[in-house]
Amino acid sequence: xxxxxxxxxxxxxxxxxxxxxxxxxxxxxxxxxxxxxxxxxxxxxxxxxxxxxxxxxxxxxxxxxxxxxxxxxxxxxxxxxxxxxxxxxxxxxxxxxxxxxxxxxxxxxxxxxxxxxxxxxxxxxxxxxxxxxxxxxxxxxxxxxxxxxxxxxxxxxxxxxxxxxxxxxxxxxxxxxxxxxxxxxxxxxxxxxxxxxxxxxxxxxxxxxxxxxxxxxxxxxxxxxxxxxxxxxxxxxxxxxxxxxxxxxxxxxxxxxxxxxxxxxxxxxxxxxxxxxxxxxxxxxxxxxxxxxxxxxxxxxxxxxxxxxxxxxxxxxxxxxxxxxxxxxxxxxxxxxxxxxxxxxxxxxxxxxxxxxxxxxxxxxxxxxxxxxxxxxxxxxxxxxxx
Amino acid sequence: xxxxxxxxxxxxxxxxxxxxxxxxxxxxxxxxxxxxxxxxxxxxxxxxxxxxxxxxxxxxxxxxxxxxxxxxxxxxxxxxxxxxxxxxxxxxxxxxxxxxxxxxxxxxxxxxxxxxxxxxxxxxxxxxxxxxxxxxxxxxxxxxxxxxxxxxxxxxxxxxxxxxxxxxxxxxxxxxxxxxxxxxxxxxxxxxxxxxxxxxxxxxxxxxxxxxxxxxxxxxxxxxxxxxxxxxxxxxxxxxxxxxxxxxxxxxxxxxxxxxxxxxxxxxxxxxxxxxxxxxxxxxxxxxxxxxxxxxxxxxxxxxxxxxxxxxxxxxxxxxxxxxxxxxxxxxxxxxxxxxxxxxxxxxxxxxxxxxxxxxxxxxxxxxxxxxxxxxxxxxxxxxxxxxxxxxxxxxxxxxxxxxxxxxxxxxxxxxxxxxxxxxxxxxxxxxxxxxxxxxxxxxxxxxxxxxxxxxxxxxxxxxxxxxxxxxxxxxxxxxxxxxxxxxxxxxxxxxxxxxxxxxxxxxxxxxxxxxxxxxxxxxxxxxxxxxxxxxxxxxxxxxxxxxxxxxxxxxxxxxxxxxxxxxxxxxxxxxxxxxxxxxxxxxxxxxxxxxxxxx
Ligand SMILES: Nc1nc2c(ncn2[C@@H]2O[C@H](COP(=O)(O)OP(=O)(O)OP(=O)(O)O)[C@@H](O)[C@H]2O)c(=O)[nH]1
Ligand SMILES: C[S@@+](CC[C@H](N)C(=O)[O-])C[C@H]1O[C@@H](n2cnc3c(N)ncnc32)[C@H](O)[C@@H]1O
Ligand code: SF4
Ligand SMILES: [Mg+2]
Numbered sequence: 001x002x003x004x005x006x007x008x009x010x011x012x013x014x015x016x017x018x019x020x021x022x023x024x025x026x027x028x029x030x031x032x033x034x035x036x037x038x039x040x041x042x043x044x045x046x047x048x049x050x051x052x053x054x055x056x057x058x059x060x061x062x063x064x065x066x067x068x069x070x071x072x073x074x075x076x077x078x079x080x081x082x083x084x085x086x087x088x089x090x091x092x093x094x095x096x097x098x099x100x101x102x103x104x105x106x107x108x109x110x111x112x113x114x115x116x117x118x119x120x121x122x123x124x125x126x127x128x129x130x131x132x133x134x135x136x137x138x139x140x141x142x143x144x145x146x147x148x149x150x151x152x153x154x155x156x157x158x159x160x161x162x163x164x165x166x167x168x169x170x171x172x173x174x175x176x177x178x179x180x181x182x183x184x185x186x187x188x189x190x191x192x193x194x195x196x197x198x199x200x201x202x203x204x205x206x207x208x209x210x211x212x213x214x215x216x217x218x219x220x221x222x223x224x225x226x227x228x229x230x231x232x233x234x235x236x237x238x239x240x241x242x243x244x245x246x247x248x249x250x251x252x253x254x255x256x257x258x259x260x261x262x263x264x265x266x267x268x269x270x271x272x273x274x275x276x277x278x279x280x281x282x283x284x285x286x287x288x289x290x291x292x293x294x295x296x297x298x299x300x301x302x303x304x305x306x307x308x309x310x311x312x313x314x315x316x317x318x319x320x321x322x323x324x325x326x327x328x329x330x331x332x333x334x335x336x337x338x339x340x341x342x343x344x345x346x347x348x349x350x351x352x353x354x355x356x357x358x359x360x361x362x363x364x365x366x367x368x369x370x371x372x373x374x375x376x377x378x379x380x381x382x383x384x385x386x387x
Numbered sequence: 388x389x390x391x392x393x394x395x396x397x398x399x400x401x402x403x404x405x406x407x408x409x410x411x412x413x414x415x416x417x418x419x420x421x422x423x424x425x426x427x428x429x430x431x432x433x434x435x436x437x438x439x440x441x442x443x444x445x446x447x448x449x450x451x452x453x454x455x456x457x458x459x460x461x462x463x464x465x466x467x468x469x470x471x472x473x474x475x476x477x478x479x480x481x482x483x484x485x486x487x488x489x490x491x492x493x494x495x496x497x498x499x500x501x502x503x504x505x506x507x508x509x510x511x512x513x514x515x516x517x518x519x520x521x522x523x524x525x526x527x528x529x530x531x532x533x534x535x536x537x538x539x540x541x542x543x544x545x546x547x548x549x550x551x552x553x554x555x556x557x558x559x560x561x562x563x564x565x566x567x568x569x570x571x572x573x574x575x576x577x578x579x580x581x582x583x584x585x586x587x588x589x590x591x592x593x594x595x596x597x598x599x600x601x602x603x604x605x606x607x608x609x610x611x612x613x614x615x616x617x618x619x620x621x622x623x624x625x626x627x628x629x630x631x632x633x634x635x636x637x638x639x640x641x642x643x644x645x646x647x648x649x650x651x652x653x654x655x656x657x658x659x660x661x662x663x664x665x666x667x668x669x670x671x672x673x674x675x676x677x678x679x680x681x682x683x684x685x686x687x688x689x690x691x692x693x694x695x696x697x698x699x700x701x702x703x704x705x706x707x708x709x710x711x712x713x714x715x716x717x718x719x720x721x722x723x724x725x726x727x728x729x730x731x732x733x734x735x736x737x738x739x740x741x742x743x744x745x746x747x748x749x750x751x752x753x754x755x756x757x758x759x760x761x762x763x764x765x766x767x768x769x770x771x772x773x774x775x776x777x778x779x780x781x782x783x784x785x786x787x788x789x790x791x792x793x794x795x796x797x798x799x800x801x802x803x804x805x806x807x808x809x810x811x812x813x814x815x816x817x818x819x820x821x822x823x824x825x826x827x828x829x830x831x832x833x834x835x836x837x838x839x840x841x842x843x844x845x846x847x848x849x850x851x852x853x854x855x856x857x858x859x860x861x862x863x864x865x866x867x868x869x870x871x872x873x874x875x876x877x878x879x880x881x882x883x884x885x886x887x888x889x890x891x892x893x894x895x896x897x898x899x900x901x902x903x904x905x906x907x908x909x910x911x912x913x914x915x916x917x918x919x920x921x922x923x924x925x926x927x928x929x930x931x932x933x934x935x936x937x938x939x940x941x942x943x944x945x946x947x948x949x950x951x952x953x954x955x956x957x958x959x960x961x962x963x964x965x966x967x968x969x970x971x972x973x974x975x976x977x978x979x980x981x982x983x984x985x986x987x
Contacts (some may be wrong), residue, residue, distance in 0.1 A: 382914075
């Protein structure tokens with residue numbers, strides 16, 4: 001028997017790892033990720049903490065995919081970025097045929113950093129463009145100009161040809177024309193992949209407060225619907241497959257790391273606020289930057305919350321996550337992963353939802369239809385209600 | 388402890404709602420020293436939580452007080468009664484334990500519908516009426532006009548009317564004197580075989596059933612073997628006593644006295660109100676005339692929001708029934724709502740109170756369906772079917788005659804509102820009977836009306852038309868044939884049985900249109916379009932559409948943090964709790980009551 005077949009299944013044993021890098025040049029008004037602004041002097045301390053956390057693995061764990069998210073990983077100065085890359089590659093060596101993805105902000109990216117990333121095996125970059133309209137970038141409180149993206153793409157392309165562009169739609173005052181223009185400009189930059197995110201008003205953010213006070217007005221449901229379906233149509237027409245609720249890719253360029261999440265497979269997570277799912281246990285690290293560093297300095301665990309779900313709850317959770325994918329839920333695979341026959345849990349509901357053309361079912365796979373994608377939250381809620 | 392019958396006076400305080408019965412009872416308790424200032428609170432006898440919260444009396448409250456008049460100590464047994472129409476059964480039962488009543492009339496509001504109704508009840512029982520104008524301390528009174536109203540409507544001699552204030556204590560002494568002097572003492576013989584009327588009962592969690600008795604003849608003692616004459620069940624008396632107002636034990640109760648008996652009776656079902664208690668060893672030949680059990684006026688379905696809580700609901704209703712025998716419940720099954728109970732109530736207030744008590748005491752979440760009255764169908768094969776639920780209406784082809792309950796309704800209104808009331812009654816299919824003037828400014832209008840047109844909202848309509856000055860009362864006359872149909876509601880092509888109503892054919896289209904419109908506002912948008920239709924048989928008479936929701940997806944960057952997401956889902960699920968899924972549509976509790984308000 002080869003070593004590979006001795007491995008436990010991917011929903012128990014992680015083959016993917018996420019590393020959170022919280023530092024940003026400034027805090028965008030809509031963002032509620034674990035972000036550290038004005039704490040640049042703590043970068044080394046943070047890396048020390050990250051090192052301790054990685055050391056808790058005991059031995060290096062080879063992985064198929066690595067993902068640096070943030071925050072803004074590329075905000076780290078070259079020296080520190082290199083230290084981070086060294087550290088991570090030591091504890092999380094990459095298997096052959098790996099994917100190593102990094103999130104980047106166009107504002108402070110330069111060729112040297114991109115080259116450094118590539119030297120360490122980074123082969124996927126996602127660029128947070130968000131919009132190409134100066135007015136909308138202002139509302140989003142972004143610190144880059146529309147042209148920055150094209151400038152960055154010029155030197156990224158030869159080094160890391162697999163780059164993705166993040167766009168946000170549904171920004172206050174945004175019109176359908178502006179959204180079409182954003183997509184047109186982005187497509188012209190020839191990325192392999194798109195993430196289109198509907199702007200979410202996260203409780204506690206500046207944007208949320210502005211909406212509460214009435215300073216900005218959220219777009220109505222109908223407009224958001226048109227934006228979302230416009231993304232589906234425009235990107236499909238340009239050769240991007242809509243493979244997950246918010247993600248589009250050219251053939252062969254889907255994000256493998258993110259697929260781990262959508263399959264409800266196991267993954268490691270390191271860094272402040274990071275989530276992990278190892279051996280059926282979900283854990284979240286503290287979101288408090290200083291607490292994270294302090295705990296690891298003191299030799300304590302940074303875990304803030306830990307839970308093991310009952311098999312039935314896990315099976316329902318798997319339904320909701322896997323449905324985000326265009327391939328949806330594959331019955332046989334679902335049974336192997338969860339121990340439950342899909343139809344024994346939600347057969348009737350699936351049948352009803354197919355009747356409304358919200359789900360499609362070919363007997364093997366169940367997936368959201370186009371209209372189902374538009375109301376995916378409601379569909380999931382209906383399915384989970386059977387629990 | 389036995390008091391000579393000549394020194395006993397038994398009376399109830401009766402009046403229209405809010406005319407001050409409980410407050411007057413307070414004064415009686417205070418001025419006779421039954422209760423000290425220190426232990427006093429307003430409307431002391433209103434001891435139930437709901438009575439205190441709502442500031443109304445729901446159940447009768449007996450209390451024994453002692454009063455000295457001209458050097459002689461009298462035992463007065465008074466019963467404070469509720470004024471609200473729904474509880475007039477409590478008044479009837481109280482009266483059967485008395486020889487007289489104090490009839491209170493608010494010195495500003497004057498004679499009102501329940502003043503007349505309750506005064507007539509007292510007359511039927513041959514009781515001595517001691518009339519009194521209450522609240523004479525008010526700045527604004529209409530004393531002379533009201534004296535005239537009392538004379539015209541009830542034949543009361545103005546010279547006999549006392550003037551009191553339960554609030555300030557004016558005239559209380561005179562009222563007590565009048566009771567002693569005018570109300571006759573009870574007549575039964577203390578040495579005859581025991582006959583005691585069971586006029587009420589309540590269930591005490593710690594002590595079991597407490598039976599309220601009025602001893603008519605003979606006497607009852609601790610340790611005595613007694614028999615309940617209707618079923619012949621025998622018990623040993625463990626304790627007897629008086630309400631002062633808490634339960635105070637005594638050695639015996641003899642002819643004319645009022646008090647309680649505890650005899651290890653486990654459930655209220657074993658004692659029926661109106662029964663006669665006699666002594667096993669020396670039984671009376673004949674039982675006393677009892678009461679007629681009141682028939683429920685309105686029915687509603689009560690369903691647990693969570694289907695698996697059916698048995699819990701059964702238990703909760705059973706517990707409540709121990710304390711209130713006047714509501715009924717029977718298991719029923721609805722396609723849409725699952726298993727629940729069809730409950731009968733004395734009126735809308737009673738219904739509301741029972742619902743609140745069940746929810747409060749059991750913690751269950753309930754869906755309550757729209758109320759309906761009982762109909763009767765004479766079928767083609769000569770059978771008479773009682774319809775306490777629209778589901779029971781047979782197919783049109785099998786109906787020979789459809790009948791509805793009719794009441795005689797009396798309205799007391801200011802003269803200037805007569806026209807409005809008549810218009811309202813005509814709209815509601817009323818048959819005009821007569822108008823009588825109480826005084827130059829106020830009149831009694833009498834109509835025959837279908838109960839269904841009266842019971843849900845007529846009172847509110849009357850109040851708003853008369854700016855609060857109109858009152859009404861009604862008595863059931865019987866069933867009468869009418870052109871009635873069952874109006875069904877279809878949600879997303881499924882008939883929702885719990886939304887069906889029975890209406891007069893002439894109003895069916897209008898009701899149907901209003902109802903579907905109302906429902907449209909109550910049901911949230913779903914992932915698909917929902918048609919709401921009203922139908923009579925297979926004929927659709929109205930339709931509204933709820934358009935599908937267009938976008939409901941959080942298309943956000945989605946990392947591994949599913950815990951937060953899961954919280955969101957369970958929050959959404961909690962929001963759906965007070966809903967019932969019928970077919971594939973979530974129908975909120977409010978929708979089941981939409982029928983009630985579809986007129987506005
Ligand atoms: N000014 C004044 N107000 C009074 C008097 N008696 C009662 N009230 C007020 O009238 C209201 C109703 O009094 P209750 O004693 O509860 O009336 P009730 O007849 O027992 O009412 P129900 O039991 O609900 O029929 C309360 O707000 C009392 O404070 C009085 O003599 N003078
Ligand atoms: C974790 S962020 C990091 C990317 C990088 N720091 C940047 O902003 O360019 C990843 C993406 O999530 C999206 N995002 C962040 N906050 C969002 C919000 N409130 N609503 C919708 N999308 C959001 C943005 O498109 C962003 O590019
Ligand atoms: S959106 Fe990106 S750059 Fe802006 S605060 Fe969030 S992580 Fe930082
Ligand atoms: Mg009262």
